[in-house]
Amino acid sequence: MEDTNEIHSMPRIGDIAPDFEASTTFGNLKLSDYGKDSWVILFSHPADFTPVCTTEMSGFAEEKKWFDDHNTKLMGLSIDSIHSHVAWVNNVKKNTGVLFDFPIIADLDMKVSKMYGMLQPGESETSAVRAVFFIDPKQKIRLIMYYPLNVGRNMDEIKRSLEALQTSDEHGVALPLNWKKNDKVIVPPPKTVQEMTERENSDLEMVDFYLAKKSL
Template sequence: MSLHLGDIAPDFSQDSTVGPIEFHKWIGNHWAVLFSHPADYTPVCTTELGSVARLMEEFKRRDVKVLAVSVDPVSTHKEWIKDIDDTQKTHVEFPILGDQDRKVSTLYDMIHPRQSDTLTVRSVFIIDPKKVIRTILTYPASTGRDFGEIFRIIDSLQLTDRYSVATPANWRSGDDVVISPAIKDKAALGAKFPKGYKEIRPYLRMTPYPGP
């Protein structure tokens, strides 16, 4: 199944390390990150899940719930978590889905046959409270994810949902932003952007970070 930005994230029910999860119900009115890892007891995955565990306060601050998945069973996940906690000096509390039947992996196109017929690639789906897919990232199995970049994307999505702006290259939360070209009226610009703006070109206008 090929998924695109703007699609409703496929719903599913699957067992996890914290018990059965009905995905849409589990998301509720929050944002969510669904990410896959190729297999348990693998080195890169161990560092990734440890990083996520250490970053949980950052996810919570953004109202984001986190859900991992691999094709290994829940019983193996629970044993592996002991290794993650020990080697990464953290405590994994977020759920990890068991996906032995490949249900979730198939729904989200996480198995790429030219990489592996059985193991998932490192997929990331950022999903908003309306259950809409807002970002899709795919990493090769050999490359660990940059969770700073994932936070940057979430910050951008949440900011641009609130204001008529976009975020430029290499943007970080607090930096200047781009005003939407759809806003033509200068009086409207003054009302929407009380911090002022700089017109570099008629189609390229920058304004200070509009958030608090």
């Protein structure tokens, strides 16, 4: 009998990303080696040769240079064989000219899918849902997105989220609703009366003493 706890378990934000070695369209890869000194976006799709997945994988492929420029590597996954992956990559390239120039994990034994909680039995017991894991250069999971089988992801939101995480890390700030690059950021609230007084006399954009914005 299948261990349902294994299927339902999933890493949480702030956890170290579970490491694994897997067969991919770029050969055998180990996550910790692949993501050394860079961000990794690990994302799953339900199946090869399916329409929504094709649009999503093509979207990642078309934005690969953007991700490269943001020190981020892509890694896809589905519960298909390596032969199916390669055939799909070839099919899409022949039909659209788009090459999936990043590794796609062949997760036939569902090892990685179970490790990352990508199998949601209420949705499907044999296909991974559309999960997205943002993993930083310290191998820590920073953001998780989940979508059902029949709804494609939003590439603009994936890119926005990555820029937000990287901006927050670099400048020690928080990002408000709908933040995008070049918008004002939120300065962490004061923790002492002295910091509060200093803030009131600063040139920050003050909504109130606890909510202050600035441009980077």
